[in-house]
Amino acid sequence: MEFIFLGLDHGINSIKDGGGPLVPFIMTKTDEKKQLTRMLTDQLEEGVAEAEKFLKTLDPKPKLGLIAFDGFTTFKGEKCDAIIVRSFDYSENEGLIFAQRYLFKKEGVGIEPYGNSALVGFEENILKTNDQPTETKKQKKPWWKF
DSSP, X not given: OHHHHHHHHHHHHHHTTTOOOXXXXXXXXXXXXXXXXXXXXXXXXXXXXXXXHHHHHOSSOOSEEEEEEEEEEEETTEEEEEEXXXXXXXXXXXEEEEEEEEEEOSSSSOEEEOSXXXXXXXXXXXXXXXXXXXXXXXXXXXXGGO
């Protein structure tokens, strides 16, 4: 959990004075060594996909890895700006997705965290997958194409 909150805090602190946007980044931890890599791409949206590819192909695999980016979450039916962290622990079967909502400052430039960080979902642990092509399964034809 400490590693996840480190990623959320770094994301918030990266845009708290300027208001964003946050350049997607990866944090990894192997033994006691932590590393941060920003994913600079032509489009911010591409940064998350590149971060995922990067984590999948790391060799050796880190014990912990996360991808942080600026996005949205829904809370009580309301869409909110948030720093999203997709976190992966090599010893676990699933990855965790956390969000920290934020608001733009009413006066001046920047953001302020809003509410508490929250677990918002689970996903495949990409540290346990390879970026190797897998044998494609034969797809059954839909019944209307027989």
